[in-house]
Amino acid sequence: MEPIVKYDDVHKSFGDTHVLKGINLDIYPSEKIAIIGPSGSGKTTIIRLLMTLEEPTDGDIIVAGENLWKMEVGGKKKRANEKHLRSVRKDIGMVFQHFNLFPHKTILDNCVMPLVKVKKYKKKEAEEEARRMLDRVGLGDKYDAYPANLSGGQKQRVAMARALVMKPKIMLFDEVTSALDPELVGEVLEVIRDLAEHDEMAMVLVTHEMDFALEIADRVLFLDDGVIAESGTAEEVINQSENPRLQDFLKRFRNSSS
Amino acid sequence: MFENWVNILTYLSQGAWTTISIFLVAALFSFIMAFIAGLSRLSTNLLLRGFTAFYVEIFRGTSLIVQLFWLYYAVPMLFNIDLGSNWWVGVIAIGLNYGAYMSEVVRSSILSINKGQTEASIALNLSRFQRMRQVILPQALRLMLPEFGNYSIQILKGTALVSLIGLSDILYYGDIYRSSNLSEGPIAYFMVLIMYFIIALPLIWLSKKGEKIARKGVAS
Numbered sequence: 001m002e003p004i005v006k007y008d009d010v011h012k013s014f015g016d017t018h019v020l021k022g023i024n025l026d027i028y029p030s031e032k033i034a035i036i037g038p039s040g041s042g043k044t045t046i047i048r049l050l051m052t053l054e055e056p057t058d059g060d061i062i063v064a065g066e067n068l069w070k071m072e073v074g075g076k077k078k079r080a081n082e083k084h085l086r087s088v089r090k091d092i093g094m095v096f097q098h099f100n101l102f103p104h105k106t107i108l109d110n111c112v113m114p115l116v117k118v119k120k121y122k123k124k125e126a127e128e129e130a131r132r133m134l135d136r137v138g139l140g141d142k143y144d145a146y147p148a149n150l151s152g153g154q155k156q157r158v159a160m161a162r163a164l165v166m167k168p169k170i171m172l173f174d175e176v177t178s179a180l181d182p183e184l185v186g187e188v189l190e191v192i193r194d195l196a197e198h199d200e201m202a203m204v205l206v207t208h209e210m211d212f213a214l215e216i217a218d219r220v221l222f223l224d225d226g227v228i229a230e231s232g233t234a235e236e237v238i239n240q241s242e243n244p245r246l247q248d249f250l251k252r253f254r255n256s257s258s
Numbered sequence: 259m260f261e262n263w264v265n266i267l268t269y270l271s272q273g274a275w276t277t278i279s280i281f282l283v284a285a286l287f288s289f290i291m292a293f294i295a296g297l298s299r300l301s302t303n304l305l306l307r308g309f310t311a312f313y314v315e316i317f318r319g320t321s322l323i324v325q326l327f328w329l330y331y332a333v334p335m336l337f338n339i340d341l342g343s344n345w346w347v348g349v350i351a352i353g354l355n356y357g358a359y360m361s362e363v364v365r366s367s368i369l370s371i372n373k374g375q376t377e378a379s380i381a382l383n384l385s386r387f388q389r390m391r392q393v394i395l396p397q398a399l400r401l402m403l404p405e406f407g408n409y410s411i412q413i414l415k416g417t418a419l420v421s422l423i424g425l426s427d428i429l430y431y432g433d434i435y436r437s438s439n440l441s442e443g444p445i446a447y448f449m450v451l452i453m454y455f456i457i458a459l460p461l462i463w464l465s466k467k468g469e470k471i472a473r474k475g476v477a478s
Contacts, residue, residue: 094381166382
């Protein structure tokens with residue numbers, strides 16, 4: 001099977017800080033990947049590059065055969081323009097740590113607007129689709145509420161519905177429970193678990209919810225100092241790896257969570 | 259005495275339409291300039307950004323009355339451009355001047371919208387234009403309202419300068435009245451103030467309302 005996303009020796013620096021130091025990664029259709037690692041190791045940066053929120057300093061990211069950040073013009077490679085980026089990123093969706101709902105729109109409109117504007121749905125079809133998705137994340141009674149009137153967990157579920165209506169082939173989750181009160185984390189994880197079990201899309205989770213990540217992920221990546229230091233099934237990475245940095249990270253994590 | 263006040267007001271009101279018409283068109287013009295310049299300064303095009311910065315700084319950094327004289331006396335002589343009537347000269351000078359100030363309001367309001375809003379819009383694959391139109395501007399507009407209210411009151415007061423390029427506005431009639439009734443100078447100018455204040459009342463009300471909308475704002 002062909003990978004749907006391919007990172008080829010991807011580097012990213014912010015000023016003098018070299019955050020990613022050569023990422024090589026294949027993501028296959030419907031694969032569920034969890035990225036773990038110490039803070040500052042570049043986990044979030046990996047998926048922000050794919051969402052086109054940051055531009056790599058070096059290397060290529062190929063999405064469904066298309067080079068994300070470079071386009072060919074008359075046989076020459078050029079930096080991607082807005083049009084090229086839009087055509088390649090249409091299959092990618094993202095859920096953010098801080099929800100980023102549109103505060104001036106109702107939660108229904110949050111989901112309807114991108115369907116109408118980007119996917120050119122008719123308003124009525126878009127509303128049906130948005131309702132279906134909001135029902136799925138358990139917010140069927142809140143269509144007309146504004147984001148400000150929702151709890152953090154509800155906001156995050158709306159954000160997921162909004163990303164889902166666009167039918168991405170790859171969905172990125174950027175520490176989606178980190179900004180939530182502890183008692184609201186469960187309801188959000190429940191939705192992600194449901195997606196992981198029933199949806200065909202590939203999912204990449206950057207998370208601190210270690211147990212959850214290990215439970216749902218087909219593959220776990222341990223990111224350390226800008227490179228993928230370990231990669232394998234949860235079982236392989238947790239129990240069989242002898243990487244001392246990983247052992248250290250897991251030990252610190254276990255200590256802090258127990 | 260009261261009758262005299264009413265007489266003066268009636269006399270001054272001959273200039274009211276000039277003041278109001280210049281105010282309305284100049285305000286509209288400055289709003290348009292504010293958006294054009296404010297958005298241009300956020301453009302990725304270096305030339306456009308530089309040119310706009312030049313316009314904004316020149317018009318903010320020099321006095322409105324001098325700009326008015328420039329447009330009225332100097333520009334037609336130097337470039338052989340006829341700006342039409344002095345009414346238009348007033349409108350253009352005031353519009354350009356306040357447009358420069360207000361473009362900063364547009365720019366800073368847009369910049370103050372959380373970056374996460376842009377990122378979410380990119381993740382939903384909205385185009386650059388759609389991001390601005392659907393997500394950023396509706397939120398930024400609310401923030402602009404109180405400042406726009408303030409500036410519109412300033413524009414109204416600024417229109418008094420056009421009496422200096424020969425337009426017969428409220429202040430002009432006030433001057434005329436005083437020069438033919440010297441002893442009534444204080445009361446004549448007092449009435450001029452009253453007149454401007456009456457016209458400003460709806461603007462004051464509007465900017466209060468704008469403030470309320472902005473404060474209610476949009477909590478994320």
